[in-house]
Amino acid sequence: MVSTRTTLAIFALSGVMVLVACGSSKRQNAYITTPQNSGVAAFRLDTNTGAFKQVLGSPYPTGVSPTSVVVHPSGKFAYVSNAGENTISLYKIGSTGAMTEVAPRVSTGPSPSQPSALLIDPSGNFLYSINSAANISSSGVLTVVTGSPYQTLGFTPIRGAIAPSGKLLYVANSNSATITGFTIDSSGGLTRVPNSPVPVGNAPNWIAIDPSGKFLYVANLQDGTFSGFTIDSGTGNLTVMSGSPFGVVSGTAITPVSSLVVDASGKYLYVTTLSTTSNVYGYTIDGTSGVPTAISTGSGFPIAAGGSAGFIVSDTTGTLVFVGNQTSSSISGYKITPSSGVLTLVSTTSTSSAPTSMFVVK
Numbered sequence: 001m002v003s004t005r006t007t008l009a010i011f012a013l014s015g016v017m018v019l020v021a022c023g024s025s026k027r028q029n030a031y032i033t034t035p036q037n038s039g040v041a042a043f044r045l046d047t048n049t050g051a052f053k054q055v056l057g058s059p060y061p062t063g064v065s066p067t068s069v070v071v072h073p074s075g076k077f078a079y080v081s082n083a084g085e086n087t088i089s090l091y092k093i094g095s096t097g098a099m100t101e102v103a104p105r106v107s108t109g110p111s112p113s114q115p116s117a118l119l120i121d122p123s124g125n126f127l128y129s130i131n132s133a134a135n136i137s138s139s140g141v142l143t144v145v146t147g148s149p150y151q152t153l154g155f156t157p158i159r160g161a162i163a164p165s166g167k168l169l170y171v172a173n174s175n176s177a178t179i180t181g182f183t184i185d186s187s188g189g190l191t192r193v194p195n196s197p198v199p200v201g202n203a204p205n206w207i208a209i210d211p212s213g214k215f216l217y218v219a220n221l222q223d224g225t226f227s228g229f230t231i232d233s234g235t236g237n238l239t240v241m242s243g244s245p246f247g248v249v250s251g252t253a254i255t256p257v258s259s260l261v262v263d264a265s266g267k268y269l270y271v272t273t274l275s276t277t278s279n280v281y282g283y284t285i286d287g288t289s290g291v292p293t294a295i296s297t298g299s300g301f302p303i304a305a306g307g308s309a310g311f312i313v314s315d316t317t318g319t320l321v322f323v324g325n326q327t328s329s330s331i332s333g334y335k336i337t338p339s340s341g342v343l344t345l346v347s348t349t350s351t352s353s354a355p356t357s358m359f360v361v362k
C-alpha cells in the first residue's frame with residue numbers, strides 16, 4: 001500500500017454535561033477492541049485485585065477492524081474507530097457497563113481514511129480521529145468541526161496524545177519518522193506548533209505525556225528505542241532531552257519498542273517490547289529534566305508480558321497498568337509499588353482475539 005500524507009479530523013461535543021466520577025470507587029470499566037472478530041469487549045475491573053469480570057452481552061459488535069476505543073469523561077458514551085470501513089461507532093453505556101450502539105456510524109473521510117486511533121480532550125468537548133475530527137451533541141452524536149480535517153504534514157499518522165491541559169495535541173507519523181504538534185483553540189480547531197513536525201526514530205508507534213504536561217515520550221518501533229522531549233507549555237514546541245533516543249535492550253539486535261505509559265504520579269515510565277517473548281521495562285523520571293533512568297534489574301525488570309505486547313495503559317487510580325498481548329490474545333495486569341515503581345503481575349485475562357486498544361474509566 002502506498003503511503004500518503006493524511007489528515008486529522010475533529011468532532012465537537014456541544015451541551016454534554018460532564019459528570020466525572022469522584023470518590024474512591026473500587027470498580028472501574030474496561031473496554032478492549034478486538035479487530036479479528038470485529039468486536040469490543042467490556043469488563044468490570046476490581047481496583048484492589050486487578051481482576052476482570054466480563055459484562056453480560058460482551059463482546060459487542062463493531063464495524064470492520066476496530067482499532068481504538070475511547071470513553072467520554074461522563075462515562076455515558078464510548079466511541080470506536082473502524083479502520084476497515086472508515087467509520088466511528090457511537091455507543092451508549094449503561095449502569096452495568098453494557099454497550100448499545102447508536103446508528104448511524106460517522107464517516108472519517110473518503111476511503112481509505114483508515115482511522116487508526118481516537119483521542120478525546122479532558123473536557124469531553126472534542127473527539128479527534130487520527131485521519132479525521134468532530135463535535136459531540138448532548139446525545140453523544142458527532143458533528144464535524146469547522147476547518148477539519150487537518151494535515152499532519154507527515155506520512156501514515158498512527159497514534160497521538162493530548163496534553164493534560166487540553167491545549168496541545170501530538171501525532172506520531174509512522175512512515176516519515178516525525179511527530180506533529182498542534183495547539184487546540186476553544187472551538188477545538190488546530191494550529192500546527194512552530195517547530196513541527198520534529199524528527200524521531202523510525203516508525204514512531206506510541207506517544208505518552210506525563211501528568212504535569214512537561215515531558216513527552218515516543219516509542220520508536222523499528223529502532224528499538226524511545227525518544228524524550230520537554231514541552232513548552234505556551235507554544236507546544238518540543239525540545240529533545242539529553243541522551244535521547246534511549247535504548248531499551250542492550251546488544252546489537254533490535255527489539256521493537258511498541259508502546260509506553262507514564263504512571264499517575266509522574267515518577268515512572270513503563271515501556272513494552274513487541275516480540276514473541278515480550279517484556280515490560282521500567283524507568284524512573286527525573287522531575288526536572290524528564291530524563292529516564294532504568295530501574296535496577298534486581299527489582300525484577302524486565303518483566304515478562306504475553307506474546308507480542310502491543311500496548312500498555314494505566315487504570316484511572318494510577319495503581320495498575322495493563323498490557324495487551326496480541327499473539328496470546330490476553331491482557332496482563334500489574335500492580336505498581338508506589339515507592340519503587342516495581343510491577344507485580346496480578347491478573348491475566350483472555351480476550352479470545354488479539355486486542356489492539358484498551359480504555360479504562362470509572
